[in-house]
Amino acid sequence: MLAVEALKIRYGEVEAVRRVDLSVGGGEIIALVGANGAGKSSTLGAIAGLVAPAAGRIVFDGTDITGKPPETISRRGVSLVPEGRRIFASLSVAENLRLGGAMHLAAPEAKAREQEMLDLFPILRRYHRIKGGNLSGGEQQMLAIARALMAKPRLILLDEPSLGLAPRMIDTVFDLIAGLRRNGLTVLLVEQNVALALEIADRATVLANGEAVLAGTAKELATSDLVRQAYLGA
Numbered sequence: 001m002l003a004v005e006a007l008k009i010r011y012g013e014v015e016a017v018r019r020v021d022l023s024v025g026g027g028e029i030i031a032l033v034g035a036n037g038a039g040k041s042s043t044l045g046a047i048a049g050l051v052a053p054a055a056g057r058i059v060f061d062g063t064d065i066t067g068k069p070p071e072t073i074s075r076r077g078v079s080l081v082p083e084g085r086r087i088f089a090s091l092s093v094a095e096n097l098r099l100g101g102a103m104h105l106a107a108p109e110a111k112a113r114e115q116e117m118l119d120l121f122p123i124l125r126r127y128h129r130i131k132g133g134n135l136s137g138g139e140q141q142m143l144a145i146a147r148a149l150m151a152k153p154r155l156i157l158l159d160e161p162s163l164g165l166a167p168r169m170i171d172t173v174f175d176l177i178a179g180l181r182r183n184g185l186t187v188l189l190v191e192q193n194v195a196l197a198l199e200i201a202d203r204a205t206v207l208a209n210g211e212a213v214l215a216g217t218a219k220e221l222a223t224s225d226l227v228r229q230a231y232l233g234a
């Protein structure tokens with residue numbers, strides 16, 4: 001479904017991503033893991049069209065989307081849930097959801113999709129009229145995911161969904177991600193919590209200093225010495 005080939009990203013003099021190759025098959029959960037600053041968010045940003053690659057190619061469903069604007073990429077079926085959730089604090093849960101569907105769906109379809117999201121996330125139904133800023137971190141993460149799903153993506157890019165959440169909330173969010181995949185969604189997950197990512201993913205790629213240094217099945221990586229020593233505290 002997605003292929004990232006020899007991706008390079010520069011911010012001025014800073015080479016944030018030197019070389020990343022990555023593939024995501026339909027229905028898979030692929031994890032992208034690595035330390036702070038390894039280039040994970042930049043990679044997601046390039047796939048979503050928010051960051052222009054300096055070199056390399058990104059192909060989604062057989063179409064080259066490298067450097068295309070974010071609206072085009074999201075219209076093709078890719079939604080990003082950004083790091084830090086970025087929900088609109090002063091807008092209600094309902095308004096946040098509607099913004100997620102506004103670009104793509106006609107009014108009746110958006111309404112129906114909103115109801116589907118409220119069925120999927122009962123907590124958002126309960127807080128429908130509450131301002132986004134008044135939700136807890138975990139509830140905001142649910143809202144950010146639901147907002148991204150409003151556009152009916154086939155591929156969802158999740159940037160650090162566990163960040164800053166209480167352990168119980170992390171379990172809830174990860175159960176939800178597993179449930180989305182069971183319903184046919186394809187997931188590219190960026191996580192600093194490597195143990196957690198490897199529990200849910202089919203395959204994973206390790207980034208270090210802007211380079212993909214290791215890739216394999218989640219099982220292979222969970223037992224690799226490098227991953228155990230560098231990321232799992234073994």
Ligand code: ATP
Pocket residue numbers: 011014015016017034035036037038039040041042043083192
């Ligand atoms: P984190 O979890 O901290 O976001 P990451 O693995 O997602 O880490 P990136 O955010 O992609 O890494 O950052 C990769 C490198 O690029 C870092 O050195 C970072 O400081 C740098 N960088 C990221 N965004 C910018 C920017 N807009 N301008 C300049 N440098 C940037």
